Amino acid sequence: MHGPPVVAWLLVALSAATALSCVLRREARAEALLGTGMALMAVPLSVYEPPRWSTAVLAAVFAGAAVHALRPSAHRATAHRMHHSVCAGAMVYMAAATAGASQAHSGHAGHAAGAAMGTPLLTGLLLAYFAGYVLRAGTRLVAVAGLAAPPGGAIRLRHAPEVAAACRVAMAMGMFAMLLTM
Known part of the structure; x- marks a missing residue:
């Protein structure tokens, strides 16, 4: 990650x-x-400079995840699968852009901190997608949060659909922030 350490x-x-x-x-x-991939990619370069091959491994893992997300599934809607595919594709894009910037600066990723990475048009499209996703899904999540708890019991947070939606919103916000640093 090439933004401020905080x-x-x-x-x-x-x-x-x-x-x-x-x-x-x-x-x-x-x-x-x-x-997990987002957490690994967000670690500041001042703390840990990953080996050159690690970006290729991350890109390969997320390319596989993008393809896997597109497979038809009985328990996931098409829009959900497409969102996962876009997320995984964005991770591939960021890993490839990071690797390209590192190689362009004598193989030392620390020098790439001030350089723009990636293609501005694709970065802008991904930023627009994630901003729109956060706004749309976040509004739905706020509407759901206004509902009362079920009678006679607590909500089982581990399996509550609201928790899954909140996780997707949080990851989309994180993806947006990571793309801003490119």
Whole structure:
């Protein structure tokens, strides 16, 4: 991550917490993978400079996740699968852009901190997508939060659909912040 260290650490915390929440919900393994990757990619370069090959590995993992998300599924809607595919594709894009910037600056990623990475048009399109997603899904989440708890019991947070929606909104906000630093 090439932004201020405070923002990077906040993204690491947000992404790691989201990944942990998703791991606890067995049906959200793809989201846990994305959250873990986001946490790894957000670690400031001043703390840890990953080996050159790590961006290629991340890109390959997320390319596989993008293809896997497109497979038809009985328990996931098409829009949900497309969103996962866009998220995984954005991760591939960021990993490739980071690798390209590192190689363009004598293989030392620390020198790439001031350089623009990626294609401005694609970065802008992804920023618009994630901003729109956060606004749309966030508004729905706020509307759902206004509903009362079920009679006679607490909400089981681990399997509540609101938790899954909140995780997706948090990851989309993190993705937006990461794209802003490119």
